[in-house]
Amino acid sequence: MGDLLGVAVLGAGHMGADHIRRLDQVVSGARVAAVADPDRDRAEAAVAGLAGVTVHTDPVAALDAPGVAAVLIASPGPAHEEALLAAFERRLPVLCEKPMVPDSAGALRVVEAEARIGRRLAQIGFMRRYDAEYQRLKALLDGGSLGRPLMLHCTHRNVSSPAGFTSAMLINSSVSHEIDAARWLLGQELTAVTVLRPAPSAGAPEGLIDPQFVLFETERGALVDVEVFVNCGFGYQVRCEAVCEAGSARIGDEHTMVVTARGAAREEVAQDYLVRFADAYDREVQAWVDAARRGEVTGPDVWDGYAAAVVAEAGVRALSTGGRATVDLAPRPDVYATAGR
Amino acid sequence: MGDLLGVAVLGAGHMGADHIRRLDQVVSGARVAAVADPDRDRAEAAVAGLAGVTVHTDPVAALDAPGVAAVLIASPGPAHEEALLAAFERRLPVLCEKPMVPDSAGALRVVEAEARIGRRLAQIGFMRRYDAEYQRLKALLDGGSLGRPLMLHCTHRNVSSPAGFTSAMLINSSVSHEIDAARWLLGQELTAVTVLRPAPSAGAPEGLIDPQFVLFETERGALVDVEVFVNCGFGYQVRCEAVCEAGSARIGDEHTMVVTARGAAREEVAQDYLVRFADAYDREVQAWVDAARRGEVTGPDVWDGYAAAVVAEAGVRALSTGGRATVDLAPRPDVYATAGR
Amino acid sequence: MGDLLGVAVLGAGHMGADHIRRLDQVVSGARVAAVADPDRDRAEAAVAGLAGVTVHTDPVAALDAPGVAAVLIASPGPAHEEALLAAFERRLPVLCEKPMVPDSAGALRVVEAEARIGRRLAQIGFMRRYDAEYQRLKALLDGGSLGRPLMLHCTHRNVSSPAGFTSAMLINSSVSHEIDAARWLLGQELTAVTVLRPAPSAGAPEGLIDPQFVLFETERGALVDVEVFVNCGFGYQVRCEAVCEAGSARIGDEHTMVVTARGAAREEVAQDYLVRFADAYDREVQAWVDAARRGEVTGPDVWDGYAAAVVAEAGVRALSTGGRATVDLAPRPDVYATAGR
Amino acid sequence: MGDLLGVAVLGAGHMGADHIRRLDQVVSGARVAAVADPDRDRAEAAVAGLAGVTVHTDPVAALDAPGVAAVLIASPGPAHEEALLAAFERRLPVLCEKPMVPDSAGALRVVEAEARIGRRLAQIGFMRRYDAEYQRLKALLDGGSLGRPLMLHCTHRNVSSPAGFTSAMLINSSVSHEIDAARWLLGQELTAVTVLRPAPSAGAPEGLIDPQFVLFETERGALVDVEVFVNCGFGYQVRCEAVCEAGSARIGDEHTMVVTARGAAREEVAQDYLVRFADAYDREVQAWVDAARRGEVTGPDVWDGYAAAVVAEAGVRALSTGGRATVDLAPRPDVYATAGR
Known part of the structure; x- marks a missing residue:
């Protein structure tokens, strides 16, 4: 299926670190290209031993890092809206952990932003x-x-x-x-x-x-x-x-x-x-990687x-x-x- | 445990007929002594082949029939209050199918009648x-x-x-x-x-x-x-x-x-x-018969x-x-x- | 179904005592009429409180006791052959606990004896x-x-x-x-x-x-x-x-x-x-009593x-x-x- | 974990094709580098759309193809012995489908060959x-x-x-x-x-x-x-x-x-x-790839x-x-x- 999908992972906490492990060791077709966390030490620890990864404290910088073709958002909920909008601007396929945006007003702004673009870019992490x-x-x-x-x-x-x-x-x-x-x-x-x-x-x-x-x-x-x-x-x-x-x-x-x-x-x-739900997480991320490599976005949407x-x-x-x-x-x-x- | 408990069964419909079969063929220590149903044919059919049973159209007459030492009420709900009160008067142990009395006012009159007597006479048919x-x-x-x-x-x-x-x-x-x-x-x-x-x-x-x-x-x-x-x-x-x-x-x-x-x-x-719940019905009636033969009433009460x-x-x-x-x-x-x- | 079936119970050990309880308190249509055990005290204890029961040390005497119309054999296996043959002679319906007869030669003699009579008298206690x-x-x-x-x-x-x-x-x-x-x-x-x-x-x-x-x-x-x-x-x-x-x-x-x-x-x-298998024992004995009262023998046979x-x-x-x-x-x-x- | 493990897959039948799909789309860390099957059309069909794969009719040629660092044997059983010995010679880690070798004499020769080398090279496909x-x-x-x-x-x-x-x-x-x-x-x-x-x-x-x-x-x-x-x-x-x-x-x-x-x-x-056993196959191959990338061989052995x-x-x-x-x-x-x- 061609080159590995370079993924920027935003957030290196419990869930972010688990997704980094999954992208590196479990799913096929992807690699971690960048990681961002306000706590740089935590970000570096999460990608220790991985080659070709840039480490950032600013999530937007991670989106622009070399080799990034997709974004996985695993930062705390309040940071999601800004990250989603930045990814939309760059037309990057996104997998965003739940809650998409914690408040409904912010969530509606995300809906409107993607609707203006007129095609789906984000898959939301309802892994069930x-x-x-x-x-x-x-x-x-x-x-x-x-x-x-x-x-x-x-x-x-x-x-x-x-x-x-x-x-x-x-x-x-x-x-x-x-x-x-x-x-x-x-x-x-x-x-x-x-x-x-x-x-x-x-x-x-x-x-x-x-x-x-x-x-x-x-x-x-x-x-x-x-x-x-x-x-x-x-x-x-x-x-x-x-x-x-x-x-x-x-x-x-x-x-x-x-x-x-x-x-x-x-x-x-x-x-x-x-x-x-270990298998569900694995299958969710694999489905997202597979779709992104085909140029598509599937699964739960921002609505x-x-x-x-x-x-x-x-x-x-x-x-x-x-x-x-x-x-x-x-x-x-x-x-x-x-x-x- | 001594003589068989003579039971008057009030009501010879689906449930009454099943209890007659149970008293005759399943549980130990009891016999059907009388049966009452407004439909005399139905009452006679329900006890066909049984010896020593009198057949009545009037439930009160059944309570006074020879050999009756206990009452099983399986008539329609609206008839229960009168039957219970008649049994209480005669101090007969009763097993009364549910609903005890369909309306709460009538049910309260039954509670009050038994409370005046000051001891339990009735077991209610909550067979679960x-x-x-x-x-x-x-x-x-x-x-x-x-x-x-x-x-x-x-x-x-x-x-x-x-x-x-x-x-x-x-x-x-x-x-x-x-x-x-x-x-x-x-x-x-x-x-x-x-x-x-x-x-x-x-x-x-x-x-x-x-x-x-x-x-x-x-x-x-x-x-x-x-x-x-x-x-x-x-x-x-x-x-x-x-x-x-x-x-x-x-x-x-x-x-x-x-x-x-x-x-x-x-x-x-x-x-x-x-x-x-076949077993539960059998055990319910057996428990009632056993208690009645000991001069007791147990199980769900009129309250x-x-x-x-x-x-x-x-x-x-x-x-x-x-x-x-x-x-x-x-x-x-x-x-x-x-x-x- | 007419009168209660009077049963002679042979053996008043664990199994015999349990069958006495079952005949008295669980199944319908039977009563214990006689009990036999070489240990008279044990036999008396097993029927304490029951009316109309004669107590014997000799099983054959129990078969001839007043009111006996059927035999339940719960004595040790080696005593079964003699008890079965005595019951056959008297044409009494028998429920015989397993093993019917412990050795195949003795078992064959029982088969031959019943076959000579030409109709079934015994039900064997395979309660499964x-x-x-x-x-x-x-x-x-x-x-x-x-x-x-x-x-x-x-x-x-x-x-x-x-x-x-x-x-x-x-x-x-x-x-x-x-x-x-x-x-x-x-x-x-x-x-x-x-x-x-x-x-x-x-x-x-x-x-x-x-x-x-x-x-x-x-x-x-x-x-x-x-x-x-x-x-x-x-x-x-x-x-x-x-x-x-x-x-x-x-x-x-x-x-x-x-x-x-x-x-x-x-x-x-x-x-x-x-x-x-509590239910199975109850149903086995009830089936035997019901058949005996109809003049029949059903269930597992001596073959x-x-x-x-x-x-x-x-x-x-x-x-x-x-x-x-x-x-x-x-x-x-x-x-x-x-x-x- | 560094570069992808280049795998030569021997056999492009039902099982070989499934392993090619698995290496390409499911497991992490590996890629198909070569495929061999006597039926060249079948081999080509099995890797259609994959980049960087050489196609062979001779299994030994596949072992020597560029980028090959490991061997997965999914050819018919009678071909396994020769393929295993060739992989051993090249000190390539092998995953060999069962039966390892259909006859015990051939199986013993494989044991002896690996034992002479003195360290494990092969994992046998007992995926349970x-x-x-x-x-x-x-x-x-x-x-x-x-x-x-x-x-x-x-x-x-x-x-x-x-x-x-x-x-x-x-x-x-x-x-x-x-x-x-x-x-x-x-x-x-x-x-x-x-x-x-x-x-x-x-x-x-x-x-x-x-x-x-x-x-x-x-x-x-x-x-x-x-x-x-x-x-x-x-x-x-x-x-x-x-x-x-x-x-x-x-x-x-x-x-x-x-x-x-x-x-x-x-x-x-x-x-x-x-x-x-879909998951078991996935986990078996992932475990083999992970071990091979660490320079190890684990799992069921040739004994x-x-x-x-x-x-x-x-x-x-x-x-x-x-x-x-x-x-x-x-x-x-x-x-x-x-x-x-």
Whole structure:
């Protein structure tokens, strides 16, 4: 397929470093050409041993570095808007980690900028769309054999939340994955959201509203419920059951090796999203590299990133009021098709 | 254990006839002594071949028939109040099918009548408490190893609804099982209810709001959600997942014989509650017979029947308004302990 | 169905006492009329609190006691032949625990005695035929949708073996269940047996050959393999996979409540055959009582008991020689149909 | 990690073409530098669109082509010995598809050639060692928490066998995977083999002995049984249960999306080994490329390839005689450690 795709990686933190490893050691057809991080030491550490990489503290400088033909944005969310716009100016294909832009106003500016160019440049990092189980479920729903989807029952559990995790982040960081997954699986926009708050678990940090039970309504009357529980203590569990008119389908029940000993049959539960979704990250980046080398951009688009931001904001409002919040999207530019295609 | 318990069975319809068969052929220690049904032919057919049974059209006459030492009420719900009060007068132990009394005012009169007598005479037919899986879950929750329960996720699906089934009956007939199960499993009263209505399935009869998604709040802040879908088309599925502070537990995933053929591993799904809960019915009636022969009454009590009626009424209100309805219980007489003991 | 069936129970040990409890408290239509045990105290203890029971030290006296219309033999195996013949003489319906008769010569005498009478009087206690999962597998195989069965893979594991359990008893006590189940499921006689001996587990008592791997050939070329491991330490597991020309079917994978906690999804494994097969014992005895009250005898017959004895003897020979032993059955009297009908 | 590893691929058939795709599009750090196939058109088609690849009909010429630093042998088995020896001469790291060399005499010559060089050059393509489930099982067994392994129960089923598949190939092509997996999982050599032949399935081609049931004994007394059934009709199933002194562990029960519809819960079964083991092939080749770039060779070695050849030959003998065949290995050169390390 020709030369390796030279990638500028913006951000050398946990996620950026993991993507550098992936571009170097896992996926085919790409190489790291530049890295940028305000912390130059961290940037240098992340590319130690790699040849032909320039190191920057200014992300824009990285975009202009020699050999850069594409950009992977893994910096903190607030830096994404500026980086996306700079990449758009240079017409560089971008893979941007989620959240695309944390606030809906900024997200809309990104939509408008790309729409003005008139063709897609960015793929947004909703990696669940690249998970084999989710793809199987999507194919089943699209195939139509089970009829119209009526409800999605979702579970999103983490062992524990990192320091500084707020009640709003259960919505706009954790549930944002379900927001995109629901839009994509159903091919519908979400129109309203309600957040229920059971008595918090003793296992959650003081003051954190955890678990939450989030209810989404969709434009064609489906219901999506999400249990989000980020201090469940026992494992990382992501499940989804689609209930349709003629049957239901469920993914996410771990089933690997069954060990029977001492009176019980046991299966290990993943402790970490990087374990559960390792393959999805690999396939996401490989798909982006492959498309970029063909001169294309595929996968989740900036409209998906924008819609997720608007829904998450409505969710945070619903959390704080205890009531129902509606989702109000701007008109969709023609360059973007329907939800979750 | 001495003589057989002579039972008067009131009602000889589907359920009554099944209980007659059970008393005669399945459980130990009892015999059918009398049967009553307004349709004498039906009553006679139900006891054909049994010796020593008197047949009545008047339920009260059946209570006074020779050899009657206990009453099993399987007549339609509206007839229950009068039958219960007549049995109380005669101090006969009663097993009363659900709903105990369809309206909460009548249910309260039953509570008050038994409370005046000052000891328990009636066991209410919430047979899920006698199902092995539910009992296992109850024992786990009571044992405390998983900490406090935060949420119950419940599923209640039927292949199809009988003729004349109304939208309200999804609450007061179907979900009434989950109402009792939740009160019992959690040992808490339910305090409010909200009913969400996804776009109805094309598989449901015109005008029936099916599925529904019902949310209960409890007195100590737990959340109970129930998907009820009575025209799901594929099987009878009753599941419950209890999410607790230190783990979760799930029952109701069928697992019997796995047949692998033609590209898939398949397990049969029960089509009928009489299949899924056959053992529970047998154990319920056996437990009642055993207790009655010891001069005792155990199991779900009339307070449980009353609370279920009040919660179901609130659910039907919530269904019609689309909002949240609160549950207002009368003061609990001392003879009844806390919820779901 | 008329009067209760008066049963004489021979043997008041573990199994006899459990059957007395079952006749009294679980199954419908029967009562204990007499009990016999060489240890009179044990016999009296087993029927304490029951009315109308005579207690004997001589089994034959129990058969002649007032009210006795049927016999349940739960005495030690060596006493079975005499008890069966005495019951036959009196034309009493019998339920005889396995082994019917421990040695094939004695078993053949029982066959001949019943054949001379010309109709069935005895049901043999192969209770797996009454287990819901085995019945489902049998129905599937008989239905023919998977084609001809080619292989059965069986597992038979116990937590630990009782004191005095010998290497031969893994065959003639444990695997005897699989011998009958295989004959019944396949509807074929077993024709040869080979026993393989992996290095014994450190968990087995010194000198006990445990586990063993037993291979049976059948008259129409199917293969049956059985892992028998009676000191596996972790649970009681009985599984069977039937591999057919067009698919396979598997029973015996426990699946009850799934508890997820501390990094694993766990399901409890039964520790005891009385837990795993409790329902099967209940249904076996109920079926026998029901048939006896109709004047019939159904279920496994004495030919099944005889065939199991001959196959087990061949298995013990194969165990001791390390080679293959053939199974040589006497001609089958006309009163008995083909294997496992 | 520096420059891309230039690989000569020998053989451009089904497997060779798949490895060319993998080197080009999936794994990181390698590129195809040369390809050889007696059918030049096929070789050219397999590398169409790739830059910098030379095409050859002579495998030795491919080894000497510009840019070649490593060799992947995917030609038919009979060509492997010559290719391996030529690669050894050039001290090129090799990944050789199984069978390493079809006959044990040739396999031994390869062992001796590499042993003379005194260091490892070849990795043999037993890709199950790179499957996540097998690795989990290996780690569990090595960890020792379940005690010593006593038995392995293995299943190897294919939908249907390709044209020309012989009864011997069930052993030396299909079961050869289990031969290596058993040696690796147990860390023991296999010492004897017996093959049982149930009546063939009507689904198997006329004359093919299918299924077969293969029993291996190991040097420390474990037992390995393998059901191999290459015309099972319903799917590709590879399972392994390790029974140990303190518990058992099972892998290979497919569990992906559960679809409940029309009275059954269904899971799809893989139809093809390229689906079931796609990840394992990817990880195998990536591991080989990574090691080669570090100047190392890891994974299954030529002794493993030799041992598999000897055991398979014994298996074919046992199949033809119906008896037990012993496995006689040459002395193991010091450069190779114990079985399956």
